[in-house]
Amino acid sequence: MNAHTLLNPRSAKSNKTLSSDSLVHPISGVTPFTTIDFPNRLAAVFYAQGCPWRCRYCFNSHLWPLQEGKFDFDSDEIQKFLSLRQGFLDGIVFSGGEPTLHPQLASWMQRVKEMGYEVGLHTSGMFPERLEEVLPLCDWVGMDLKAPFDHYERITQVERSGESACKSVSMIVKSGVDYEFRTTVHPLLLSEEDLLQMGRELSSLGAECFVLQEFRRSGCNDDELCNERLPALFISRSVHEALGHLFKTFFLRHE
Numbered sequence: 001m002n003a004h005t006l007l008n009p010r011s012a013k014s015n016k017t018l019s020s021d022s023l024v025h026p027i028s029g030v031t032p033f034t035t036i037d038f039p040n041r042l043a044a045v046f047y048a049q050g051c052p053w054r055c056r057y058c059f060n061s062h063l064w065p066l067q068e069g070k071f072d073f074d075s076d077e078i079q080k081f082l083s084l085r086q087g088f089l090d091g092i093v094f095s096g097g098e099p100t101l102h103p104q105l106a107s108w109m110q111r112v113k114e115m116g117y118e119v120g121l122h123t124s125g126m127f128p129e130r131l132e133e134v135l136p137l138c139d140w141v142g143m144d145l146k147a148p149f150d151h152y153e154r155i156t157q158v159e160r161s162g163e164s165a166c167k168s169v170s171m172i173v174k175s176g177v178d179y180e181f182r183t184t185v186h187p188l189l190l191s192e193e194d195l196l197q198m199g200r201e202l203s204s205l206g207a208e209c210f211v212l213q214e215f216r217r218s219g220c221n222d223d224e225l226c227n228e229r230l231p232a233l234f235i236s237r238s239v240h241e242a243l244g245h246l247f248k249t250f251f252l253r254h255e
C-alpha cells in the first residue's frame with residue numbers, strides 16, 4: 001500500500017505542542033481499510049516515519065526523514081481511531097518507513113492487541129534486536145528481502161545491511177509467527193541469478209514462503225528505474241520453476 005494514499009486527518013495539526021504526558025506516535029498516516037496488507041484480515045495500516053535505508057525503488061521516500069512534531073498522532077487520536085473500528089477490522093498493520101526504528105513499537109502493538117486487534121508488521125529487518133522484542137506481539141510479519149545478503153548495499157545504499165536482514169530472517173522463521181518474505185524485482189537491480197541465490201539463501205534458513213513483486217512506478221522517484229522498459233514476464237519460466245521447488249509457497253505478485 002502506498003502511503004501517498006493515506007488518510008491523514010490530523011496533519012493540519014502538525015505544529016501542535018503535545019503535553020509532556022502525551023504519547024507521541026511518529027505515524028505519518030493511516031490507511032483506514034485494506035484487504036491486501038494483512039493476509040486474510042480486514043485491516044488498517046499505520047505508517048511510521050523514518051527509514052535509514054535508501055532503496056532506489058522506494059515508493060514511500062517522503063517517510064524517510066524523522067520530522068519531529070510533524071504529522072504525529074497523539075495517543076487520543078490513535079485511541080479514537082481504534083475504538084471506532086473495534087468489531088469492524090480484524091487487525092492493524094504497522095508499516096513505514098521502518099516501524100522497528102521506534103522504541104515505542106512494542107507498546108503501540110500491546111495497546112492494539114489489548115483492544116482485540118491482531119497485529120501485522122511490515123519490516124525490512126534492519127533492527128533485529130527490536131524485531132526480537134516485538135515478534136511475540138505479532139500475528140503476521142511481511143519482510144522485504146532486498147538482494148542476496150552479500151549484495152544488500154546495492155539496493156539499500158547502506159554498508160553491511162545484509163547482516164541485519166539475515167539475522168531477522170532467521171529470527172522470523174524460528175519464531176513460529178506467520179510470515180511472508182517478498183522481493184521487489186527490477187531488472188536493473190536484480191538479475192535472475194540474484195533471485196535464485198536469494199531463494200537458496202532463504203530456503204537454507206528454513207523459510208517456506210517467498211513472493212516476488214513486480215516493480216511499480218507509482219511513488220518511485222528514480223527516473224532511471226521508472227523509464228526502463230520492463231519485460232512482460234518479470235522472471236523466466238525456468239527461474240519460476242526453480243524457485244517454486246524451494247518453497248512450500250512461492251508466487252508472483254503483480255501490481
Ligand code: SF4
Nearest residue numbers: 051053055058097124
Ligand atoms: S527499507 Fe523500505 S522504506 Fe526504507 S528505503 Fe527501503 S523500501 Fe523505502
